[in-house]
Amino acid sequence: MIATLPDPAFVAGLLRQAASGCVMPYYSETRSSRKADGSIVTQADLHCQSFLQQALFQAYPDIPLLGEEMEPDEQAELLEKSRTMPIWVLDPVDGTSNFAASLPIFGISLALLQAGEAHMGWVYDPVRDEMFFAERGRGAWLNDERMEGRAAVPMKRAVGVIDLKRLPLAMRQRLVSEMPFHSQRSFGSAVIEWCWLAAGRYHFYLHGGQKLWDIAAGNLILAEAGGVMQALDGNPLRLDALRSQSVLACLDTALLAEWRDWLAPG
Numbered sequence: 001m002i003a004t005l006p007d008p009a010f011v012a013g014l015l016r017q018a019a020s021g022c023v024m025p026y027y028s029e030t031r032s033s034r035k036a037d038g039s040i041v042t043q044a045d046l047h048c049q050s051f052l053q054q055a056l057f058q059a060y061p062d063i064p065l066l067g068e069e070m071e072p073d074e075q076a077e078l079l080e081k082s083r084t085m086p087i088w089v090l091d092p093v094d095g096t097s098n099f100a101a102s103l104p105i106f107g108i109s110l111a112l113l114q115a116g117e118a119h120m121g122w123v124y125d126p127v128r129d130e131m132f133f134a135e136r137g138r139g140a141w142l143n144d145e146r147m148e149g150r151a152a153v154p155m156k157r158a159v160g161v162i163d164l165k166r167l168p169l170a171m172r173q174r175l176v177s178e179m180p181f182h183s184q185r186s187f188g189s190a191v192i193e194w195c196w197l198a199a200g201r202y203h204f205y206l207h208g209g210q211k212l213w214d215i216a217a218g219n220l221i222l223a224e225a226g227g228v229m230q231a232l233d234g235n236p237l238r239l240d241a242l243r244s245q246s247v248l249a250c251l252d253t254a255l256l257a258e259w260r261d262w263l264a265p266g
Contacts, residue, residue, distance in 0.1 A: 002086050002119055005135070006060055006112065012122055012131050014055050015108050019126035022047040023093060028102045042100055045069055048092035048108060056088055063088055063112070068213045075242055079212070082240070086114040091213035095189025109191035111216035116240035121217030123191045132195040132221050140224035142199055149226030150200035152252040155259065158203035159183045161193050166208030167246075171232075171263075175206075180262055194218025194249070198225035203251050204259065208232070209244040222249060228256045232263060 026044040049067040056065055065088040066078040078087055088110060093099055095106030104127040112120040123132040132147075134140035140147045162184045164172050185202065187193055190210050197205050198221045216239055219229055229249035231237055237245055248263070250256040 002112070002114055005120060006063075008120065008122075008133055008135065010059065011056075011110065011120075012124070012133060014052060014059075015110060015122055015124040015131070016126075017055070018048045018051050018092075019108060019124055022051045023099075023108065024126055027099065041069060042093065042096060044099065045093045045096060049090060052088075052090055052092065052108075052110070065090055066213075067092060068211070072242070079240065079242060082113050083115055086112055086119070089113050089118075089213050089216040091191060094191040094214065095187075098188045103188065105187045105192055106189050107191045107195075109213060109217045111220065113216055113239055116238065118216050118220040118239060121220040123195045123217050123221065125192055125195070130195075132198065132217075134217075134221040134224040136220065136224070138224070140198055140221045142195075147198055147200070147221075147225040150251050152254050153203055155180050155204075155255060155262070157182050158255060159185070160202055160204035160206065161185050161187060161197070162206045163208060167206065168208065190214040191218050194222055197249060197251065198222040198227055200251065204255055205229075205247060205249040206232075207247040210247055211244055212239060212242055215239065215245065215247070219249070227251050228253050230256070234260065 023044045046069055049069045053065045063086050064078055066075050067090040081087060091109040093106055094109055099106040108124045110122045111118045119136045121134050131143055158181045160181055163186050193205060195218060215237055219237055227249060229237060232246040232248050248259055
């Protein structure tokens with residue numbers, strides 16, 4: 001357990017500053033480029049990560065930061081350090097494709113991680129001015145309102161978010177042909193999708209591949225709001241690895257059990 005946790009309000013204030021000073025000035029005017037893995041990066045990503053790395057170091061010099069825009073070798077070194085000390089895990093702009101296309105669904109995600117567990121997590125949506133926050137064992141909040149469990153619904157009545165392009169082909173085909181749920185959406189920002197599920201805005205979430213910075217804050221926020229999650233193969237999600245992971249997340253255990261039955265081999 002981390003001896004002294006950071007001040008949640010102070011850290012939330014830094015995320016708001018990063019959004020207003022480093023992210024939103026580029027919105028609707030941004031130019032993007034491609035990273036080696038084919039994903040998009042903008043000046044907002046780089047500016048936001050640089051600002052938060054410096055600001056967090058000034059406030060908490062003993063906690064290093066692992067950011068999405070770092071080189072993989074540096075990320076791996078920092079994650080190794082998290083076995084024995086806390087680190088920050090930052091996604092400076094998640095939903096960069098949305099951001100670059102002026103679609104107003106993107107967010108900044110920050111988690112405090114140690115030994116494969118997230119202890120605190122923040123996700124800030126600057127367009128709607130929504131700050132999601134959770135602390136392990138103490139609950140989750142949207143701005144100043146506590147988020148708690150929602151009424152369960154069966155799969156046939158459930159609305160969900162499904163990122164079809166990252167799911168296995170056979171699963172995509174089966175989802176489209178069988179449609180075991182009521183309806184589906186996809187918003188293009190993993191960290192926002194985690195939080196909107198935690199807020200009860202839909203019932204389940206399917207995604208074929210997320211990285212540590214996509215998962216770290218959002219899965220804690222959902223868990224503290226009463227949600228449940230796992231990889232599509234039934235294994236727990238891991239916060240001690242940089243590899244891509246699939247996600248099945250639901251608002252309640254009954255719906256998760258229905259999905260497990262549906263996903264099970266015939």
